[in-house]
Amino acid sequence: MAWAVQQVRGSGVVEAAVSMDVGRDSVVMASVTEVDASGTPFIGAAPVIVQSVVPNDGFVVRVRAWAGWPQPIDVRITALNLSSDPGAFERHDGVDVYKGAFVHRFDIPGATPQSSFIASIAEYHGAPHMGAAMLQVHSVAPRFGEVLVAGNVDWHEQLPIRLTLVGKRP
Structure with missing residues (x-):
């Protein structure tokens, strides 16, 4: 299975274009977690939620997440392409x-x-x-x-x- 990670900063709706080998019919799951200044994930006070995951032709997965904090925070979006190992x-x-x-x-x-x-x-x-x-x-x-x-x-x-x-x- 192929996976990719992208770190973004934001508050409210946060979007990322994650680069990975996908097409529009690929099965891609994503998670989002808060990260500290060094990029280490942790469960903080801010609720973070994946809202939508859209694989597109052209090697990009668009991920929309929500970071429920009044000031911008760093979050890490991890996308997993389950189609890359179809027998699993x-x-x-x-x-x-x-x-x-x-x-x-x-x-x-x-x-x-x-x-x-x-x-x-x-x-x-x-x-x-x-x-x-x-x-x-x-x-x-x-x-x-x-x-x-x-x-x-x-x-x-x-x-x-x-x-x-x-x-x-x-």
């Missing part, structure tokens, strides 16, 4: 239209509560798109024969989204 994980995509809180059901034969899955969310207009809406994945719950993904689309009307679920069955 299974991938499932679901495209639907949501507004507000939602639960999306993926039918996955053989899934159990012991399965391990993670999910990403992006606006979807024929391809992943980073728009102005705040999109959140709240919970991923593997169950017998299915995986439920709970989240929220904070937008004034229904919005097409793509959920990407990546993981392994036991």
Whole structure:
């Protein structure tokens, strides 16, 4: 699996264009953490949240995060391209239209509560798109024969989204 790291400084909405070998159909997950002056990650008082991850053709992943602190802080965004080792994980995509809180059901034969899955969310207009809406994945719950993904689309009307679920069955 390929990964890349980029450090940025900001307050409120923070965006980064992370360079890595991806295309628009790549499965990319990202995390964000506060870092000190030497670049060492730590859990500080500021809440930091990944809002959107959009792989683009042309070797760039756009990541939007939120740093909940009144003054600019340093954060590190780490992006992981799960598509670079396709045999390591299974991938499932679901495209639907949501507004507000939602639960999306993926039918996955053989899934159990012991399965391990993670999910990403992006606006979807024929391809992943980073728009102005705040999109959140709240919970991923593997169950017998299915995986439920709970989240929220904070937008004034229904919005097409793509959920990407990546993981392994036991």
